[in-house]
Amino acid sequence: MSCAANASAKKEIASIGDRTFLGLDLSTQTLKACVLNDKLEVLKEVYVNFDSELPEFRTIGGAIIDKADNRNVTVPTIMWVKALDMLMDKLMLEGIDFGKIAAVSGSGQQHGTVYWQRSAEETLKNLSSSDFLHQQLSSSFSVTSSPIWMDSSTSKQCKQLEEAVGGPEKLAEITGSRAYERFSGSQIAKVFQTKPDAYKNTEKISLVSSFLCSILLGKIAPIDISDGSGMNLLNIRTKKWDQTLLDACGPNLAEKLGQSVPSYSDVGSISRYFKERYNFNPNCRVIAHTGDNPASLMGMRLNEGWIAVSLGTSDTVFLWLKEPKSVLDGHVLCNPIDENVYMALLCFKNGxxxxxxxxxxxxxxxxxxxxxxxxxxxxxxxxxxxxxxxxxxxxxxxxxxxxxxxxxxxxxxxxxxxxxxxxxxxxxxxxxxxxxxxxxxxxxxxxxxxxxxxxxxxxxxxxxxxxxxxxxxVFKEANSAMIGAGYQAKHGLLKPSMSYGDMIYNLPQPELAxxxxxxxxxxxxxxxxxxxxxxxxxxxx
Missing domain, CATH: 3.30.420.40 (ATPase, nucleotide binding domain)
Structure with missing residues (x-):
């Protein structure tokens, strides 16, 4: 078969019943992937553990805690890139036919931030398929260690954010949460205040989710509104960045963040790098990536009338909301399935x-x-x-x-x-x-x-x-964020011709306990x- 004929066959495969969907989850301790078939059944799962498989970065629990000040918690950004190289190789070894993947989406630990160096987008666009990603992106970050959700060193910046809009109640009304140290807005403000040269040399700022999406896309991906609503910067009603809050964090921040998009948005085709190196279908679509909590909402198939209670190391409660409600305890986020409704998140450390x-x-x-x-x-x-x-x-x-x-x-x-x-x-x-x-x-x-x-x-x-x-x-499916990302890949590909509810209608229902x-x-x-x-x-x- 000629190369042209082979490419044509792959395009056709991706449009019929045996097409597959790739879901990724860049969590605190691991990078995981699942491949789902058209019925949303899990065909394969692989993962990379940061501590054990990337020991050169010396993380503990996937993070580095500053010995001088344990409130400072970061991750070497390039470690995540190298983990993606390893994950793709594992998928190859498992015999995954990348040509059948019709769409890919992902989730990332919420609240972490990535700072792209000037010219980084040009590097992304011109990656050589003969080399690893981590070799080519090693100089692409103006801040080489990303602050993550475990960081609690931004109390000063949190107070500044609340004061900028008139107090914690007003901030919660605008963004869905009062100021929290682990949120991205205060992280960005701290980078501007403590590393002004690095901030000045930053072309774009991503969340962990949109950072992962950017690599797959071959250009800086937009932040989705659901993950974006966990930053203390997004107006959850207008779905736009709040200029007063942007100004409180740093200059030209709107340009560095870019416009936010709905979580199910098709943001482009898979990059040339992945087409050439792994033989992805040229028609494979990249769907916007979101935070792990919104992705879990999708993975658990939560909808109106349900409350999800996750009983783990910490306990988490997920709620489906028709309208946002301003509270100082808990978080209101934009819903990843429908931008006209919301989700609430309650976190309890002692689980x-x-x-x-x-x-x-x-x-x-x-x-x-x-x-x-x-x-x-x-x-x-x-x-x-x-x-x-x-x-x-x-x-x-x-x-x-x-x-x-x-x-x-x-x-x-x-x-x-x-x-x-x-x-x-x-x-x-x-x-x-x-x-x-x-x-x-x-x-x-x-x-x-x-x-x-x-x-x-x-x-x-x-x-x-x-x-x-x-x-x-009870719902027995583990890794709900990763599975939710796989669901979102298909949802983003089919919307608006098929709703999320119709897409998951035939999946097994939770069992009465x-x-x-x-x-x-x-x-x-x-x-x-x-x-x-x-x-x-x-x-x-």
Whole structure:
């Protein structure tokens, strides 16, 4: 077959039933990829672990913590590029036919920033397919180490952002969040203030997601509105950068960021580098990349009426919102599926590690004994309530263990089973209280989707169902951000001819795990109000 005929055949393959879709996820510790078929079934997964497979960069947990000031947390940007080289080689070794890939999208850890050196875009456009990416892009970054979401060194810049618009409430109204140290706007402001020459020599600024997209595209990719809404710079209602906030961060920032685009946007064809080096189909489309949290929303197939609760090292709650609501606790982001609706994000640092600590203390390190203790106490725990924060919590801003009897006095629980139930109920009461602050009415058609390690524990899920007075379902697909990126690849390719809902309609539905007991509302609705009162008093102290 001639080269022309072969190219024609590949174009045809990408348009019929055996076309595939590539989803990438550049997370904190790994770069992952999945290949999905046209039915959105996973055909192959590969990953690169930064610590073990790229030891020359000396990361711990995928990051470098400054020994002189542990608030400074960065990643050598070129490490991510080299990881992509390795990932593509792994996909080749797995026998992936890149010619069948019709579209690619990706997700990246939210809030990290990448600073492209002047002339970097020209380098991207002229990459030689005979050399590795990391060899050719080694001098393309004006700031060689990217600040990431773990960085908390920007308190000064956060205060400046809030003052620029009239306070934290106003900033939350505009951008969906009050100023947070890990957010990108304050990171950019710090670079401008502490590295003015590097900022001046920066041609473009990307988020981690749009940085990955840029390499695939062969030019600087736009920031999508969903990941962009986690920067404290984007007006979540107009979907435009707020000029006052841009000016508070650095000069000419609008030019360095470029215009934001909807998350499902087709931003161009795969670059010449990938066509020549890996034989990608010339018609393969690159769909805008987004943050890992919005991608997880897609991967979990969350829609209106559902609340997703991820029970991992930290616990995360995802909510689907019709309208944005200004709150100081939590985040409102633009929805990656539909730019006319929103998503809310609630983060709780003390999740599974705290549950494990109480398991080790009360149940001899056994989850089976933990379950027996949990199930041996009645719902409501005789009025006892406990709040457990091993590390400084975000919601609420507390640290330490707090125990209360029915009459409100502080105490130490003498019963192991009371301690266990106090922990689990307290964690879910917090999640319900903060979800209600976003206007979510639990128990009125609401369904809970539980994921993460603790979602395998039936006793814990039963408490979740009772506290929220809602049925709990489980979704067994792991790596929801990576899978969500794969879904977005197809969504971006087919939109507007097929909606996201129609695209995922035939996928397996989550399985019902448990339903609330009939007296759940009677027991837990008053406990939520009691939780609010206790937290208010603790914060006041």
């Amino acid at each position: 599974s590690l705290t549950r494990e600590r109480i398991k080790n203390k009360c149940a001899n390190g056994s989850w089976d004994i933990f379950d027996q203790l949990l199930n041996s106490t009645p719902r409501g725990n005789f009025g006892n309530m406990g709040l457990y924060y091993d590390i400084q919590e975000i919601l609420p801003f507390l640290q330490g263990d707090y125990r209360f009897t029915k009459n409100g006095s502080t105490c130490k629980f003498t019963s192991l089973e009371v301690e266990v139930r106090a922990l689990v109920e307290g964690q879910f009461l917090a999640k319900r209280a903060y979800a209600e602050d976003f206007g979510i009415q639990v128990g009125q058609g609401t369904k809970i989707l539980a994921t993460g390690g603790a979602s395998q524990n039936k006793g814990i899920l039963q408490v979740l169902a009772d506290v929220f007075n809602s049925p709990v379902y 448990c339903e609330p007991y009939p007296d759940a509302a009677e027991i837990y609705t008053p406990m939520v109000e009691r939780y609010r009162s206790i937290v208010k008093d603790l914060i006041r102290k």
